Amino acid sequence: MARMKSGKLSGAGFSTAVEARVFSSNSDGMETALIIGASGGIGSALREHLQARGITVRCLSRSVHGFDLTRPDVAEPMLAALAGPFDLIIVASGALEIAGAGPEKSMRAVTAQAMMDQFALNAVGPALVLKHAQRLLPRDRRSVIAVLSARVGSIGDNRLGGWVSYRAAKAAVNQIAHTAAIELKRTHKQALCVALHPGTVKTAFTEKYLGRHPAVAPEEAAANLLAVLNGLHPADTGGFFDWAGQPVPW
Numbered sequence: 001m002a003r004m005k006s007g008k009l010s011g012a013g014f015s016t017a018v019e020a021r022v023f024s025s026n027s028d029g030m031e032t033a034l035i036i037g038a039s040g041g042i043g044s045a046l047r048e049h050l051q052a053r054g055i056t057v058r059c060l061s062r063s064v065h066g067f068d069l070t071r072p073d074v075a076e077p078m079l080a081a082l083a084g085p086f087d088l089i090i091v092a093s094g095a096l097e098i099a100g101a102g103p104e105k106s107m108r109a110v111t112a113q114a115m116m117d118q119f120a121l122n123a124v125g126p127a128l129v130l131k132h133a134q135r136l137l138p139r140d141r142r143s144v145i146a147v148l149s150a151r152v153g154s155i156g157d158n159r160l161g162g163w164v165s166y167r168a169a170k171a172a173v174n175q176i177a178h179t180a181a182i183e184l185k186r187t188h189k190q191a192l193c194v195a196l197h198p199g200t201v202k203t204a205f206t207e208k209y210l211g212r213h214p215a216v217a218p219e220e221a222a223a224n225l226l227a228v229l230n231g232l233h234p235a236d237t238g239g240f241f242d243w244a245g246q247p248v249p250w
């Protein structure tokens with residue numbers, strides 16, 4: 001799939017009808033959404049976009065609701081208490097720097113604690129949400145559950161090295177989302193479960209690491225991601241897509 005100069009999405013996986021859809025109106029019949037990590041830069045932009053379209057958005061986040069994904073004793077009961085169905089669920093939580101440990105420059109910088117912290121938040125956390133996909137997604141219509149991953153989680157695309165723990169946790173969450181998609185397809189024929197790379201986005205997450213790297217505003221990233229999700233077909237389930245709808249190599 002390629003992004004055309006007009007800003008519309010084109011290519012395999014996007015039908016002409018879908019290309020014509022614009023995400024300024026609720027043209028897809030979506031009524032309810034759940035955003036995990038709704039307090040974050042991308043999460044809050046997603047919430048605003050969806051609410052502007054008249055969609056009822058249920059939000060869960062650590063700073064507002066005490067929803068800490070690295071505390072299963074806290075997160076699991078809160079997830080179990082959610083009542084669906086949700087047409088769209090997005091896991092927008094995550095961190096690059098945890099407890100003062102930033103991304104490693106080399107293998108020598110790896111510590112067991114920093115790596116386990118990365119896995120706890122960026123891999124195990126989304127898995128705890130995906131556990132509830134079958135229960136929270138409707139069976140009788142199209143629905144989507146998406147996890148914000150990162151292109152640096154791609155093994156095939158890794159030419160620079162470094163960032164070992166974050167990369168590995170995102171590679172793990174890609175496998176988790178792919179596995180969940182296989183299971184979900186058995187009961188929810190119209191459902192999609194995908195991993196997404198949002199692009200490089202100006203949020204608290206990237207503040208210290210952007211340098212001169214070009215980055216988009218969270219609002220633009222949210223619009224891109226929602227357009228990609230809107231254009232996916234059930235056959236795309238289990239995939240890893242970037243902000244332009246292009247498949248990312250595993």
Ligand SMILES: NC(=O)c1ccc[n+]([C@@H]2O[C@H](COP(=O)([O-])OP(=O)(O)OC[C@H]3O[C@@H](n4cnc5c(N)ncnc54)[C@H](OP(=O)(O)O)[C@@H]3O)[C@@H](O)[C@H]2O)c1
Pocket residue numbers: 036037038039040041042043061062063064067068069070092093094095096121148149150151197198199200201202203204205206
């Ligand atoms: N920004 C980028 O350029 C970029 C690029 C590639 C991938 N991504 C991915 O996109 C996702 C969102 O990134 P962002 O830029 O929006 O980051 P952000 O602005 O820093 O937001 C991070 C979100 O994660 C939540 N979070 C952090 N630790 C948590 C915990 N222990 N339990 C529950 N929630 C927790 C934060 O909650 P509180 O603030 O409420 O504590 C916040 O809602 C992440 O998965 C990231 O890896 C971002």
